[in-house]
Amino acid sequence: MRDLAAGMGYLAKGQKWVARHGRWWAFGMIPALITLAGYVVVLFFLGGWAGDIAAWATPFADHWTSFWQDLLRTTLAALVFVGGLLLSVLTFTAVTLLVGQPFYEELCEKVDETEGGAPTPPDVPLWRELVVAARDSLFVLVRAGGFGVLLFAAGFIPVVGQTVVPVLGFLVSGFFLTLELTSVALQRRGVPQRERLRLLRGRLGLAFGFGVPLVLGFLVPLVTVVAMPGAVAGATLLARDLVPVEEEPATDEEPEEGEAPEPAAVPDLPEYRAQQPAAANPYAENPYVENPNADNPYAGAPLPAEPNPYRSA
Template identity: 85%
Template structure:
């Protein structure tokens, strides 16, 4: 439960981050807007061509009565459009991340800079980053599609299909959405997709707490556009939790200068060595009886004289 709440917290923190940095919020919305316009145009043409596509796919119904012919082809056209709409919902995030790879790379870098401990991304050309992102997104869609088929089949089971399966569907979608959104930040940290899966499976509550609310919000296309920058920022914060960047110890001042001398080879600081006075500058201490000369004050400076009376003075 703690990880579940933490995942929701990262989602809220990401939205707060872009709210404080309005320029980056507008910057991060551009890929989502471009993708939304592209999908809207594609769905518009799909809606216009679905009837022709249904007619082309059912030549055997030409001899049917108009009632049954129209019913079949109208139903098929509606299924084609609904299928396209469902596919657009499932692929919108992946395509947005692919289109916005350079945008979200900059956004992730800015989040890392403001939070401290920014990683050093691997030196990879942009075209290679796009290829890797497309490959990873395709693998995520394949995995999600496999779970979707299993859940679709389980949906025909009485009671379970109407209660458990929808909950599992949102959980699976939330997990893979978190995997997609954290891919930009984790790719900057050099983490391959297999390792990303392992990390998120190990913190399943964190992934679900972050992804499931987004899945519910992304059901509305405009919410997807508005919330995408904050989702990427929040995913970056979550990635920092999964793969923290350790900062190396700061180098000491002057430690690597002049050819990288070892500690023992550095010259000692002159201020640390006491200065010894020269012997020519030494003076006797005040009050010294020998201050004026070696014999000054010496009682034996003159020739000794015998003390009176002396019995041997005459001798």
């Protein structure tokens, strides 16, 4: 339960982060708007061609009476459009992340900078990152599609199909949505796809708490576009929990090529041109500045030699 609440907390924190940084919220909506425009165009043409697709798929109905022929082809055209709409909902996040890879890369980096402990991303070209992102998205879609087929088949089971299966569907969708959204931040940390899957399997409550509310929210039109920047920011915060980054101690910057290294700082030393006596030193003043034997008449006279008993006279 603690992980479940933590996942919901990361989702809320991500939305709060983009609310405090309005410029980055608008910046993060650009890929979602581009993807949305593309899907609207595709669905528009699909709606116009659905009847032709239905007629092409049912040549056996050419000789049917007009009522049954129209009923069959209208139903099939509606199913084609609904299927395209469902497919667009399922793939919208993956396509948005693929289109917005450079945008969300910058967004993740900014979140890491504001929170501290930003990792050093792998030094790979942009085209390589796009290829890896496309491969990872395909990996997620294939796995999610496999679960979708199983849940669709289980939906025909009486009672279970109408109660348990929908709940499992939301849980599976939330898990894979979390996996997809955290892929940007975890890829920056050098975590491969299978390791990401293993990390989230070990924190199922965290994945469900973050992803399931998003799945429910994304069912509302345009919520995906508005909430996507905050979802990416929250996924970055969640990734920091899964793979914490230790801050490296600060080191001196190396001089750029062609520049001479700066000399090492030398502490200031006192000048010893004239040695100064210590304060409160009883020997600071020389007692022999004046000759103490000035009045002694014998001060400079040599002492008489003592007689040597071993010397013959």
